[in-house]
Amino acid sequence: MASIFENRAMAVLCLIFALLQVANGAVYKVGDSAGWTTIGNVNYKLWAANKTFQLGDIIVFEYNPQFHNVIQVTHAEYRACNTSSPISTHTTGNDTITIETHGHHFFLCGVPGHCQAGQKVDINVLRAPSVAPNPPGFSSQVPAVTFPPSSPTDVSANSALNMHFGKPGWLLLVLQLPLVFYFSNK
Ligand SMILES: [Cu+2]
Numbered sequence: 001m002a003s004i005f006e007n008r009a010m011a012v013l014c015l016i017f018a019l020l021q022v023a024n025g026a027v028y029k030v031g032d033s034a035g036w037t038t039i040g041n042v043n044y045k046l047w048a049a050n051k052t053f054q055l056g057d058i059i060v061f062e063y064n065p066q067f068h069n070v071i072q073v074t075h076a077e078y079r080a081c082n083t084s085s086p087i088s089t090h091t092t093g094n095d096t097i098t099i100e101t102h103g104h105h106f107f108l109c110g111v112p113g114h115c116q117a118g119q120k121v122d123i124n125v126l127r128a129p130s131v132a133p134n135p136p137g138f139s140s141q142v143p144a145v146t147f148p149p150s151s152p153t154d155v156s157a158n159s160a161l162n163m164h165f166g167k168p169g170w171l172l173l174v175l176q177l178p179l180v181f182y183f184s185n186k
Pocket of ligand 1: 037067068
Protein backbone atom coordinates (compact mmCIF):
# COMPACT_ATOMS: atom_id res chain seq x y z
CA MET A 1 0.00 0.00 0.00
CA ALA A 2 3.02 2.26 -0.25
CA SER A 3 1.66 3.31 -3.64
CA ILE A 4 -0.73 5.69 -1.86
CA PHE A 5 2.25 7.69 -0.72
CA GLU A 6 3.86 7.58 -4.18
CA ASN A 7 0.66 8.57 -5.98
CA ARG A 8 0.15 11.49 -3.67
CA ALA A 9 3.75 12.63 -3.94
CA MET A 10 3.58 12.34 -7.72
CA ALA A 11 0.37 14.35 -7.78
CA VAL A 12 2.00 17.10 -5.72
CA LEU A 13 5.03 17.10 -8.00
CA CYS A 14 2.83 17.24 -11.11
CA LEU A 15 0.91 20.15 -9.64
CA ILE A 16 4.10 22.03 -8.78
CA PHE A 17 5.53 21.49 -12.26
CA ALA A 18 2.26 22.53 -13.87
CA LEU A 19 2.21 25.74 -11.83
CA LEU A 20 5.86 26.46 -12.63
CA GLN A 21 5.18 25.91 -16.31
CA VAL A 22 2.32 28.40 -16.29
CA ALA A 23 4.19 30.97 -14.23
CA ASN A 24 7.59 30.81 -15.91
CA GLY A 25 7.30 31.03 -19.68
CA ALA A 26 10.41 30.99 -21.80
CA VAL A 27 11.64 34.29 -23.22
CA TYR A 28 12.35 34.41 -26.94
CA LYS A 29 14.02 37.39 -28.56
CA VAL A 30 12.81 37.53 -32.16
CA GLY A 31 15.79 37.22 -34.51
CA ASP A 32 18.10 36.45 -31.57
CA SER A 33 21.12 38.79 -31.65
CA ALA A 34 19.98 40.44 -34.89
CA GLY A 35 16.70 41.53 -33.33
CA TRP A 36 13.74 42.84 -35.32
CA THR A 37 15.22 44.34 -38.48
CA THR A 38 15.45 44.33 -42.26
CA ILE A 39 19.25 44.38 -42.16
CA GLY A 40 20.98 41.11 -42.94
CA ASN A 41 17.92 39.35 -44.32
CA VAL A 42 17.10 37.58 -41.07
CA ASN A 43 14.97 34.53 -41.82
CA TYR A 44 12.22 34.88 -39.21
CA LYS A 45 10.40 31.88 -40.61
CA LEU A 46 13.45 29.76 -39.89
CA TRP A 47 13.94 31.45 -36.53
CA ALA A 48 10.43 30.43 -35.45
CA ALA A 49 10.52 27.01 -37.10
CA ASN A 50 13.04 25.45 -34.71
CA LYS A 51 11.27 26.60 -31.54
CA THR A 52 8.42 25.02 -29.61
CA PHE A 53 6.39 27.91 -28.27
CA GLN A 54 4.15 27.33 -25.27
CA LEU A 55 1.51 29.27 -23.39
CA GLY A 56 3.09 31.86 -21.12
CA ASP A 57 6.13 32.31 -23.34
CA ILE A 58 7.31 35.88 -23.74
CA ILE A 59 8.20 37.13 -27.21
CA VAL A 60 10.56 40.10 -27.25
CA PHE A 61 10.85 42.41 -30.24
CA GLU A 62 13.97 44.56 -29.98
CA TYR A 63 14.50 47.25 -32.61
CA ASN A 64 15.10 50.93 -33.24
CA PRO A 65 11.61 52.48 -32.98
CA GLN A 66 12.62 55.19 -35.45
CA PHE A 67 12.80 52.57 -38.18
CA HIS A 68 10.47 49.73 -37.20
CA ASN A 69 7.39 48.72 -35.27
CA VAL A 70 5.44 45.59 -34.44
CA ILE A 71 1.90 45.02 -35.62
CA GLN A 72 -0.13 41.93 -34.87
CA VAL A 73 -2.44 41.00 -37.72
CA THR A 74 -4.69 38.22 -38.99
CA HIS A 75 -3.39 35.40 -41.17
CA ALA A 76 -4.78 36.98 -44.35
CA GLU A 77 -3.19 40.32 -43.52
CA TYR A 78 0.06 38.59 -42.65
CA ARG A 79 0.21 36.93 -46.03
CA ALA A 80 -0.66 40.17 -47.82
CA CYS A 81 1.53 42.40 -45.61
CA ASN A 82 -1.61 44.41 -44.94
CA THR A 83 -1.55 46.71 -41.90
CA SER A 84 -4.90 48.45 -42.37
CA SER A 85 -6.69 46.74 -39.43
CA PRO A 86 -4.11 45.67 -36.83
CA ILE A 87 -5.05 43.48 -33.85
CA SER A 88 -2.45 45.37 -31.81
CA THR A 89 0.39 47.80 -32.41
CA HIS A 90 3.68 48.03 -30.50
CA THR A 91 6.17 50.85 -30.94
CA THR A 92 8.54 51.01 -27.96
CA GLY A 93 11.53 49.28 -29.56
CA ASN A 94 11.57 46.75 -26.72
CA ASP A 95 8.16 45.14 -26.88
CA THR A 96 7.41 42.09 -24.78
CA ILE A 97 4.36 40.11 -25.74
CA THR A 98 3.13 37.22 -23.60
CA ILE A 99 1.52 34.45 -25.61
CA GLU A 100 -1.71 33.50 -23.87
CA THR A 101 -3.61 31.51 -26.49
CA HIS A 102 -2.95 28.48 -28.67
CA GLY A 103 -2.54 28.74 -32.40
CA HIS A 104 -0.87 31.25 -34.69
CA HIS A 105 0.16 34.77 -33.70
CA PHE A 106 1.16 36.81 -36.72
CA PHE A 107 3.41 39.84 -36.38
CA LEU A 108 4.91 42.11 -38.99
CA CYS A 109 6.65 45.46 -39.29
CA GLY A 110 4.27 48.16 -40.46
CA VAL A 111 6.91 50.39 -42.08
CA PRO A 112 6.26 50.33 -45.85
CA GLY A 113 8.29 47.67 -47.62
CA HIS A 114 9.62 45.97 -44.51
CA CYS A 115 7.07 43.16 -44.32
CA GLN A 116 7.53 42.53 -48.03
CA ALA A 117 11.28 42.30 -47.36
CA GLY A 118 10.63 39.53 -44.86
CA GLN A 119 10.19 41.37 -41.56
CA LYS A 120 7.31 39.18 -40.43
CA VAL A 121 7.04 36.31 -38.02
CA ASP A 122 4.48 33.65 -37.13
CA ILE A 123 4.52 32.50 -33.49
CA ASN A 124 2.59 29.23 -33.42
CA VAL A 125 1.68 27.67 -30.07
CA LEU A 126 0.76 24.03 -30.58
CA ARG A 127 -1.72 22.30 -28.33
CA ALA A 128 -0.14 19.77 -26.02
CA PRO A 129 -1.32 16.42 -27.42
CA SER A 130 -2.12 14.80 -24.04
CA VAL A 131 -4.33 17.58 -22.67
CA ALA A 132 -6.13 18.56 -25.87
CA PRO A 133 -9.75 18.51 -24.56
CA ASN A 134 -8.89 20.28 -21.29
CA PRO A 135 -7.74 23.77 -20.36
CA PRO A 136 -3.95 24.02 -20.10
CA GLY A 137 -2.24 22.85 -16.94
CA PHE A 138 -3.14 20.39 -14.28
CA SER A 139 -6.81 19.51 -14.71
CA SER A 140 -6.00 16.17 -16.33
CA GLN A 141 -3.47 15.22 -13.66
CA VAL A 142 -4.98 16.12 -10.32
CA PRO A 143 -8.15 13.99 -10.68
CA ALA A 144 -5.87 10.99 -11.15
CA VAL A 145 -5.33 11.03 -7.37
CA THR A 146 -7.40 8.12 -6.11
CA PHE A 147 -7.82 6.35 -2.82
CA PRO A 148 -8.75 2.79 -1.83
CA PRO A 149 -12.43 1.79 -1.92
CA SER A 150 -14.31 3.87 0.57
CA SER A 151 -15.15 2.90 4.11
CA PRO A 152 -16.22 5.47 6.71
CA THR A 153 -12.66 5.78 8.06
CA ASP A 154 -11.20 6.25 4.58
CA VAL A 155 -13.61 9.09 3.82
CA SER A 156 -12.59 11.00 6.93
CA ALA A 157 -8.92 10.33 6.20
CA ASN A 158 -9.36 11.72 2.68
CA SER A 159 -10.95 14.93 3.84
CA ALA A 160 -8.23 15.35 6.46
CA LEU A 161 -5.64 15.00 3.71
CA ASN A 162 -7.43 17.44 1.45
CA MET A 163 -7.49 20.02 4.21
CA HIS A 164 -3.69 19.95 4.23
CA PHE A 165 -3.35 20.02 0.48
CA GLY A 166 -2.72 23.77 0.38
CA LYS A 167 0.08 23.64 2.94
CA PRO A 168 3.77 23.45 2.00
CA GLY A 169 4.90 20.17 0.46
CA TRP A 170 7.02 18.96 3.36
CA LEU A 171 4.18 19.41 5.80
CA LEU A 172 1.92 17.43 3.47
CA LEU A 173 4.43 14.60 3.26
CA VAL A 174 5.03 14.48 7.02
CA LEU A 175 1.29 14.39 7.68
CA GLN A 176 0.87 11.52 5.23
CA LEU A 177 3.34 9.19 6.91
CA PRO A 178 0.95 7.89 9.62
CA LEU A 179 -1.68 7.31 6.92
CA VAL A 180 0.72 5.26 4.82
CA PHE A 181 1.49 3.07 7.81
CA TYR A 182 -2.21 2.87 8.61
CA PHE A 183 -3.08 1.65 5.11
CA SER A 184 -0.12 -0.67 4.77
CA ASN A 185 -1.05 -2.41 8.06
CA LYS A 186 -4.66 -3.00 7.00
CU1 LIG B 1 10.64 47.53 -40.07
